[in-house]
Structure formats: C-alpha cells, structure tokens
Amino acid sequence: MSGKFIVIEGLEGAGKTTAINTVANILKQNHITDLVYTREPGGTPIAEALRNLIKNGLEDEPLTPKAELLMFYAARIQLIENVIKPALARDQWVIGDRHDLSTQAYQGAGRQLDSQFMTILRENVLQDFRPDLTLYLDISPELGLKRARTRGELDRIELESLTFFERIRNKYRELAQHDSSIITIDASQTLEQVTLTIEQTIKTWLDYNANT
Template sequence: MLGKFIVIEGLEGAGKTTAINAVTHILIKKNITELVYTREPGGTAIAEALRTIIKKGLNDEPLTDKAELLMFYAARIQLIENVIKPALQANKWVIGDRHDLSTQAYQGGGRQIDPQFLSMLREGVLAGFKPDLTIYMDISPELGLQRARSRGALDRIEQESLPFFERIRARYLELARRDKSIITIDASQSLEHVTHDLQHVLNLWLHSNGID
C-alpha cells in the first residue's frame, strides 16, 4: 500500500466532522491532495443500503445484535475491497469516518457480544487490514448525546440507553491504551483547543513517517 489510511473515531457528538476537516487542512498544507473520504457503514451502493437498515431498521422487524454485527462487516469489506484498497494502491490518502474500532467499541462494548466470536469474525473478514492511524475523539456520553440531539432526531443506535454508551466509551479507552496507532483527543474542549491538539498530534505523526 502506498497511500495512508487515517480514521476518525468517537461517540455521537464527539466532533468527528471537525476532526476530518482539521486533518484535511493539515494534509493539504503538506501537499497531500489526493484524498478519498469514506464513512462506515457506507461508501458503496451495497454498504449504503446496509447503513439504512442498521440506522433505521426495516418494517419494524427487530434487528438482532449478531445480525447487526454481520451487516457492519459486510458493509466494511465492500468498502475496503472496492474503495479503500484501490485508493491506497493509487497512492491516495484515505480519511475514514469510523472503521473497525467502532465495531469493537459498539458491538463488543455496547452490545457485549462474545469477544471470541468478535475476534474470529474480525480476523476472518479483515485478515489484518487496519488503519495507519486512528484518532479517537473522546467525550462523555452525556455531552456527546446532548450535542447529537441538538443536530436533530436520533437514529436507532443513538436512541440506546446511557449505560450502553458508557460501555462503549470504556471499551474505546481500553483499546486506545493498548494500541499505539490510536491517539486520543479530549473532544470536550473548545473547538480552538481541539483543533490545536489535532494539529499537534497529526504533525508529530507525519514527522515520524518522514513527512514534514
């Protein structure tokens, strides 16, 4: 792979769009202009159809936790094989709004799906493919959901209980501590401070990869 894959993660209301804009600005200043943007679930026709079912449900049929999980991976592998890998091989940089860390946090932490099953599925589908850098925008569930509500109606997952999101945040923080490719940003700060921190960590990471 010639390009780089950078992913922005976080709870609802964490400011992922702000982070994506900041990353874009920094990369363009470094003359990295061949950029591809993705979101998960989504990004291909099949993945977008699955996104609609995941977000809104279908005909009031209950969506089981494992079915939801499998839909996420079906959408993800469509995106990886049809969009992300071709972009990286063409020396383009990919900026992703969510990737597999979301599944580890939401389905593993929030839904409490068996970790062995989750690990087996992840390895079977992704075969070790992962982002070069993940920026996790950390925020309390209370503040994040307050911000999300101010944007409009909440989707099926956003309507879950507060303990659900507390488990997600705990899993995000646990995984970030264990993986040096994940950088945590305090997203509860002012926009100015968040942007400053994003610029700082990304510039350090670019420098460590020989990009000044």
C-alpha cells in the same frame, strides 16, 4: 510518502466531522492533496443500503445484535475491497469516518457480544488490514449525546441508553490504551482546543513517518 489510511473515531457528538476537516487541511498544507473520504457503514451502493437498514431498521422486524454485527462487516469489506484498498494502491490518502474500532466498541461492548466470536469474525474478514493512524475523540456520553441532539432526530443506535454508551466509551479507552496506532484526543475541550490538538498530532505523526 505512500498512501495512508487515517480514521476518526468517537461517540456521537464527539466532533468527527470537524476532526476530518482538520486532518484534511493539515494534509493539504503538507502537499498531500489526493484525498479519499469514506464513512462507515457506507461508501458503496451495497454498503449504503446496509447503512440504511442498520440506522433505521424495519418497523415489523427487530434487528438482532448478531445480525447488526454481520451487516457492519458486510458493509466494511465492500468498502475496503472496492474503495479503500484501490485508493491506497494509487497512493491516495484515505480519511475514514469510523472503521473497525467502532464495531469493537459498539457491538462488542455496547451490545455485549461474545468476544471470541467478535475476534474470529474480525480476523477472518479483515485479516491484517488496519488503519495507519486512528484518532479517538474521547467525550462523555452525556456531553456527546447533548451535542448530537442539536443536530436533529437521533437514529436507532443513538437512542440507546446512557449505560450502553458508557460501556462503549470504556471499551474505546481500553483499546486505545493498548494500541500505539490509536491516539486519544480530549473532545470535551473547546472547538479551538480540539482543532489545535489534532493539528499538532497530525504534524508530529507526519514528521515521524517522513523520517522512518
């Protein structure tokens, strides 16, 4: 098969890193070894600088919701044009830690930004570019944040209210329900159960794409 773009999505503490490793292992078992890993925001020098601003902010200047949104898209298009598209053109497979679904959930629902503005911006920046497959790791904000806290200090976004993350989860679920390229994984299961579910999902998806 030609190169594909697979994205892992979910709240903090959902287990994205474990999921990425699981997907990579299954691809390698199926002789797909030329893999590129990306994260958003980030993945290029400019995008990484924007990531630092988004995650940590500046002490003497609050970051407004719209500025945050625009910074995400600036970082994203740098990554798409300079890393993801060239990799796919070389028939490499790209595994992404977050993509545009995060922005629809976090900035659209979490920050409660205008949906029409969000749509216009997304369509103009991304046009028809989208992942081939997205695995959404569904977890309650309470459990996810509890897990995230065990990793250490939380960043600016992770310190938001529980209500903020509840809006995000609801938006993720809504988007996944109406998009067949998004598969929901119950991330509240044990690590072994989540890993097995992801393995089965990727194997089924690979078999389907190999025969179409």
